Amino acid sequence: MLSPLPWKLADDSAIWSQNWSWRPSPERGPITKKATICTLCEGGCGIRARLVNGNRAVLLEGNPEHPINRGGICPLAASGLQFLYAPYRITQPIKQTQKRGEASGFKPIPWDEAMSELLDKLVNLRTGGTPHAVACITGQGQGSMRDLWQQFFDAYGSPNFFQMPSHSDSLKLAAFLTLGKEEPLAFALEKASYILSFGSDLIGGWGSPGRMLALWGDWNAAQSENKTPSAKIIQIESRCSMSAAKADRWIPIIPGSEAALALGIAHVMVKENLYDTSYVATNVFGFEDWTDSQGKARQGFKSFLLASENSLEEASRRTGLEPAKIVELAKDFATQPNAVAVWGKSRDLPEKVHHELAFLALNVLKGNLKSQGMISLAPSVPLGPMPQVLADEVAQQGLARKSLDQVKAQDIPLSRKSLYGFLKNLSEAPSYPIEVLMIHEANPAYSLPGNQVFQKAIQKVGWVVSFSSYMDETSLQADIILPNHTAFERYDDVIGVPGLPQAYYAVAAPILPPQWNTRHSGDVLLQMSKNMGGSVADALPWKSYDAFLQDRVKGLAASGRGAVAQTSARQLQETPEGASPKANYKDGADLWKKLASGQCWYDAPQNPLQLVQSPSGKIELAFQSLQSKELEAGKDEQCLPNFSSIALSGNEKEYPLTLVSYQALFLSHGYLPNPPFMTKTLWDFILRNDDSFVELHPETARSLGLDEGNRAVLKTPAGECIVRVHLFPGARLDVIYMPQGLGHKAYDQYIQSKGANPNELLEVQMDPVSGLGTAWAARAQLRRA
Numbered sequence: 001m002l003s004p005l006p007w008k009l010a011d012d013s014a015i016w017s018q019n020w021s022w023r024p025s026p027e028r029g030p031i032t033k034k035a036t037i038c039t040l041c042e043g044g045c046g047i048r049a050r051l052v053n054g055n056r057a058v059l060l061e062g063n064p065e066h067p068i069n070r071g072g073i074c075p076l077a078a079s080g081l082q083f084l085y086a087p088y089r090i091t092q093p094i095k096q097t098q099k100r101g102e103a104s105g106f107k108p109i110p111w112d113e114a115m116s117e118l119l120d121k122l123v124n125l126r127t128g129g130t131p132h133a134v135a136c137i138t139g140q141g142q143g144s145m146r147d148l149w150q151q152f153f154d155a156y157g158s159p160n161f162f163q164m165p166s167h168s169d170s171l172k173l174a175a176f177l178t179l180g181k182e183e184p185l186a187f188a189l190e191k192a193s194y195i196l197s198f199g200s201d202l203i204g205g206w207g208s209p210g211r212m213l214a215l216w217g218d219w220n221a222a223q224s225e226n227k228t229p230s231a232k233i234i235q236i237e238s239r240c241s242m243s244a245a246k247a248d249r250w251i252p253i254i255p256g257s258e259a260a261l262a263l264g265i266a267h268v269m270v271k272e273n274l275y276d277t278s279y280v281a282t283n284v285f286g287f288e289d290w291t292d293s294q295g296k297a298r299q300g301f302k303s304f305l306l307a308s309e310n311s312l313e314e315a316s317r318r319t320g321l322e323p324a325k326i327v328e329l330a331k332d333f334a335t336q337p338n339a340v341a342v343w344g345k346s347r348d349l350p351e352k353v354h355h356e357l358a359f360l361a362l363n364v365l366k367g368n369l370k371s372q373g374m375i376s377l378a379p380s381v382p383l384g385p386m387p388q389v390l391a392d393e394v395a396q397q398g399l400a401r402k403s404l405d406q407v408k409a410q411d412i413p414l415s416r417k418s419l420y421g422f423l424k425n426l427s428e429a430p431s432y433p434i435e436v437l438m439i440h441e442a443n444p445a446y447s448l449p450g451n452q453v454f455q456k457a458i459q460k461v462g463w464v465v466s467f468s469s470y471m472d473e474t475s476l477q478a479d480i481i482l483p484n485h486t487a488f489e490r491y492d493d494v495i496g497v498p499g500l501p502q503a504y505y506a507v508a509a510p511i512l513p514p515q516w517n518t519r520h521s522g523d524v525l526l527q528m529s530k531n532m533g534g535s536v537a538d539a540l541p542w543k544s545y546d547a548f549l550q551d552r553v554k555g556l557a558a559s560g561r562g563a564v565a566q567t568s569a570r571q572l573q574e575t576p577e578g579a580s581p582k583a584n585y586k587d588g589a590d591l592w593k594k595l596a597s598g599q600c601w602y603d604a605p606q607n608p609l610q611l612v613q614s615p616s617g618k619i620e621l622a623f624q625s626l627q628s629k630e631l632e633a634g635k636d637e638q639c640l641p642n643f644s645s646i647a648l649s650g651n652e653k654e655y656p657l658t659l660v661s662y663q664a665l666f667l668s669h670g671y672l673p674n675p676p677f678m679t680k681t682l683w684d685f686i687l688r689n690d691d692s693f694v695e696l697h698p699e700t701a702r703s704l705g706l707d708e709g710n711r712a713v714l715k716t717p718a719g720e721c722i723v724r725v726h727l728f729p730g731a732r733l734d735v736i737y738m739p740q741g742l743g744h745k746a747y748d749q750y751i752q753s754k755g756a757n758p759n760e761l762l763e764v765q766m767d768p769v770s771g772l773g774t775a776w777a778a779r780a781q782l783r784r785a
Contacts, residue, residue, distance in 0.1 A: 029053030035063050035598025037494055037508040038077045039487045040672060042142050042347075043208035044497040044504055045069040046598055047077055049488070049511040057081050057488070057511055062210070063598060067565045067572045068497060068504075069210025072217070075666050077210075079677035083486055084515065086675075088471050088747045090483040091516035100464070100477050111519065114482055119531050121436055121463060122156070126532075131157030131398035133435040137419065139164045139442030139671045142495050144552055145522055147386060148540070149440065152525055154389045155539035156532075157398030160434065162405070162419045164442050164671075165773060168498065170350035173414060173770055174357050175377060177623040178364070180613030184378040185360070186501040186605070187342055189215055190573045192231045192374065194336035196265075196329070198258040198343040198359055199237045203246065204665045206344060207499035216246070232336075234329070236261060237345075239662060239695070239737050240730025251329070254320040255660050255735055255777060258343065259355035260643040261326065262362045264315025267305045268330035269365050271312075275334065276367030283609060284364060286622025286640070299636035301361065301621040318643065339366060340374035345776055346663055347498060348670060349449065353414070353769040357641035361621055369619055371607040372577055379503035379606050381495050384555020392535045405771070407431045412771040413626055419444070420453065420764060420773030427456035435462040440521055441484065443671050445473035446744060446757065449661075449775035450764035452718065467521045472673070473746045483518040485510075490520050491546050491596075502572045503562060503603035507549065507595040520545050553595060554588030562603035564594045575604045626769070648763055648779045650717040655779035657700070659716055659736045661758040667741030674741050676750040685726040686739060692755025695728040695737040696782070704782055711785040714738070714756070716778040718763060721756035722785055736780055 029052050038047045038060075046066025050059035060080050064071030083089075093114040098105030125133055136153065140146045141163055153161040168184050176182040187207075189195065200206045203216050222230035235247035236258060244250040253261060269275045280287050289300040304310060316323045333339050343359040344351065360375075368374040391399065405421030407430075423444075426434060437458070444454045458464060458477050466478035469486045484490070492508040522545030529540040542548040556562075563581040565571045575581055580603050585591040595601065608619075615624040626639040648658070666681055668674045685693050694714060696706065706712060710725045714736065723738070731737055742755025764775040 027053060027056060034511050036488070036511055037506040037598065037600070038080065039143075039492050039494060039508045040076050040080055040083075041209065042494065042498055043068070043074075043210050044494040044506055044600070045073070045077065045208065045210035046506075046600070047073065048598070051511070055512065057084065066598070066600065067602070068208060068500075068600070070214045072210050072213045074209040074213065075678050075681070076668050076672070076675075079675040080488065082675035082677060083469075083672065084488050084512070086470065086748070089469055089486070089516065090471055090475070090481055091518070093480070093482055095480045096478065100479065103471070103476060106481070111517070114480060115524070115527065117480065118465060118482070119528055122528065123532060125435055126157065126394050129394060129397065130432075130435070131394060132159060132401040133433055134158045134438070135160035135162070135404070135422070135434050135436070136438040136440065137162050137164065137442050137444060138440040140440065141166050141168065142498075144383070144493050144495065144549060145440075148522055148525060148545075148548065151386050151389065151539055152529060152536070154399070155391065155395060155529070155536045157391065157395030159399055159401060159403035160422065162417055162422055164444065164448070165349050165419055167344045167347045167350060169416065169772055170353050170356050170767070170770060171344070173353050173416065174360050177353070177357060177625055178360055178614070178620055179369075179377065179608060179611060180615070180625075181377060181611055183380070184496065184498065186376050186378040187340060187499050188374050188376070188501050188605070189231070189340070189342070189499075192338050192340050194232045194333065194339035195234065196333055196339070196341040197233060197235050197243065197247070198262060198341060199345040200243070200342045201241050201663065202233070202235075202243045202342075204242050205663055206342075206347065208497045209665060211497065211500065234332075238660065238732045238735060240728075241662065242664070244730070251321065251325070252732060254318070255658060255732065256646055257319040259352075259358040260315055260318035261321065262341065262343075262358045263305065263310060263641065263643055264312060264319065264326045265330040265333060266358075266362050266365055267310055267312060267315060268327050269334050270302055270305050272330075274330065275365035279367035279370065280365065283370070283619050285614070285616035285618040285620045290622060292627060298622060299640070301640050304637060304640050304642070318645070333366065338374060340368055341366075348447070349776065350767065350770070350772040350774055352644070352767050352774055354642050354644065357623075358643060361641040364619055364621060369608045371609060373608070376501050376606050376608045377611055378496050378500065379603055381503050381505045381601075381603075382556060382559035382561055383495070383505070383552040384558070387539055387541065389539045390535050395535065401432070404430055404432070404434065412768065414769055415771045418766075418771045418773060419448075420450075420766065421771055423453045423457040426460050427453055430460065433462065434460065436465065437461045437463070438465045438467065439474055439478070440467040441671055443468070443472045443474045445477060446746075447670050447759065449759045449762040450718065450773070451759050453764070467524070469518065470673075471746055472671075473744065476746055482521070482524055483516070484521045485514050485518050488512060489514045489518070491549055493549055493552075500572075501605035502575060504572075504600060505556065505595075506600040507553070507592070509596040509598070522548065550588070550592050553592045556601065557585060557588040557591040562601050564591070564599050565602050572602050575602065577605050577607055579604050646765060646777070648777060650779035652779065655716065655781050657734050657736055657780045657782060659714070659738060659758070659761060659778045659780035660776060661738050661740050661762060663740045667739055669740035673744055673747050673751045679750060679754070687742060687755055688724065690754050691722070691724045692739065692742045693724045693726040694782075695726050695731045697731040697733050697735070698727045698729060700731070700733055700735075701725055701727055706782070706784060712782050713785050714761070714780060714782055716761040716763070716780045718778060719760050721761065723756055736782060
């Protein structure tokens with residue numbers, strides 16, 4: 001018989017070792033909780049931190065009194081403290097002493113020396129009359145820090161201020177063409193009875209993850225308890241994602257053909273008279289054929305839909321769906337009282353503007369853009385205004401120069417600021433050099449699809465400054481790093497929630513003081529402005545970033561609009577349209593106190609019909625804002641919602657497959673890396689040791705001679721990598737699916753060199769209407785390694 005003695009001795013040794021004086025022992029003390037707002041994404045969720053002795057955070061949990069997430073929490077927020085205590089944090093200013101990219105070359109320098117070096121370069125460029133040679137890339141899209149950067153660049157005199165790409169970029173353009181206002185679209189999903197989801201991963205990070213998870217819980221609860229209404233979810237995408245698996249119905253289509261299906265459904269609705277005829281006749285311009293101001297006959301959306309090139313059979317060919325199924329979807333959508341179509345494959349990337357317009361047009365036919373309707377424009381938040389910039393002569397001359405992305409954008413009808421355009425022009429033959437590039441809370445060297453263009457562009461920059469809290473791939477390319485506080489050590493704010501019909505504002509207060517010798521990037525910017533003096537200092541007069549936020553909140557209170565949400569979980573959703581709730585704060589100081597305690601300000605949704613500012617004064621389906629730019633060539637369809645398939649580069653015989661990347665809630669894929677807690681939850685068919693997996697249909701794998709777990713070489717025209725194969729019946733034939741969020745070359749051993757990064761393999765295409773870069777696929781080949 002085997003003796004139990006070894007196991008007993010091991011147990012006793014483990015107990016005995018707990019008495020050693022040098023063992024790690026977490027400090028004990030009273031437990032307190034502090035409420036704040038999570039800013040790890042733009043979702044605006046309320047969270048609570050559990051603190052020991054008031055100085056050590058041990059847990060983040062959802063705040064049950066917050067109306068957005070109602071106590072829920074996403075995996076990234078639940079793991080958020082690992083960013084606060086991460087070993088890859090940059091704890092003080094550091095400067096590169098060797099060539100760029102050498103991690104061992106960074107050496108600590110004092111803050112005064114770092115600030116002085118940056119200030120000298122900025123002052124010298126202004127003195128030399130070249131302020132336009134300074135550029136910035138920020139990852140903050142919806143917050144006052146973005147506004148502060150813009151204010152600085154307006155006063156300093158450079159047009160080269162850029163944000164990381166976002167789906168809201170193209171959404172706002174679609175709203176501009178349709179309604180005449182370049183504002184984000186919002187969706188009243190809380191009252192939806194039927195949702196057509198065109199590639200939107202509703203429980204995988206679309207919009208606000210906290211809001212969507214709470215909503216999905218409501219829908220499931222209503223269904224299980226036989227209550228009504230319970231929204232019926234129809235998920236339309238090529239891959240069986242988590243949202244598709246949990247939806248009432250999954251409609252698998254050819255990748256990238258979602259807009260074609262939207263037009264196919266619209267075709268059936270118009271042909272069979274299933275659309276809201278009275279709504280369209282009263283509120284819509286361009287549905288019928290029309291005559292322009294020059295007397296020329298123009299094609300309307302109706303005749304465009306009924307033309308042979310947009311027939312039901314053509315929609316079937318484009319999408320891979322049987323015509324009968326398209327008809328069935330159209331009839332279901334048309335007959336449901338609160339049906340809505342939502343879309344957007346990624347919140348980080350724009351879509352083609354014509355495709356955005358196709359989805360929006362489907363909702364117009366349904367009559368969803370009206371009072372108490374399913375879609376509206378997100379209301380603005382009346383924060384305290386920024387001071388007027390009185391640009392001096394140097395700034396005026398700098399701002400008169402075209403931003404580097406616009407130098408070659410003459411043929412783009414509605415050209416908008418494009419980071420891809422900036423990087424492409426900078427990497428090729430820029431019309432003027434960029435001497436200083438400041439990068440704030442963004443990691444384009446990793447998270448930008450087609451990130452090779454960033455690597456090429458940064459070689460042309462004279463001096464690179466990173467404001468990152470972490471040693472990420474982009475920070476490795478910097479000449480100097482001025483580390484920011486992390487999200488839970490600083491004041492920040494959230495202006496609006498993606499997809500939310502109500503106006504929303506929240507202040508993210510720190511849960512702990514800064515742990516290291518870091519500074520708020522806003523304070524660095526304000527100090528630089530003060531030291532520069534003159535009109536730059538006048539444009540940014542605040543002593544600190546906290547004071548700047550308080551000034552904005554003071555302006556919000558002075559507007560008299562909106563109220564602070566109390567304990568009602570559904571307080572926002574129950575707010576009547578256009579009826580601003582009664583203010584429940586005394587003044588700016590009282591409002592600041594409430595917001596800094598983790599509460600949020602909200603205001604009523606808007607009636608989109610009262611906001612229309614289009615040339616016709618109506619919702620437009622023939623876009624007159626494009627008329628002078630596109631219709632002169634006689635191409636009426638260019639001013640209508642339409643679909644065009646993406647022509648991927650590469651020889652089809654050499655690259656017979658299609659690579660499609662996907663995002664998941666359990667994999668952080670943007671500025672922040674996947675924290676260890678989340679990496680531990682990954683299935684071994686996503687990541688095994690250091691190998692990431694791609695999903696492949698069993699029949700496709702069989703044709704390639706591949707089996708489960710085989711190592712393979714994945715190659716596209718942009719590059720290649722080693723992957724493993726996971727056989728997945730939910731994949732489409734001849735399509736390779738690869739997750740975003742792996743393949744880091746920086747950070748620490750818990751995420752570095754684990755898996756492959758699809759952004760190095762994807763193809764970026766410039767939208768012909770906006771000049772924005774779109775990317776989600778590439779031609780590919782897969783062979784056994």
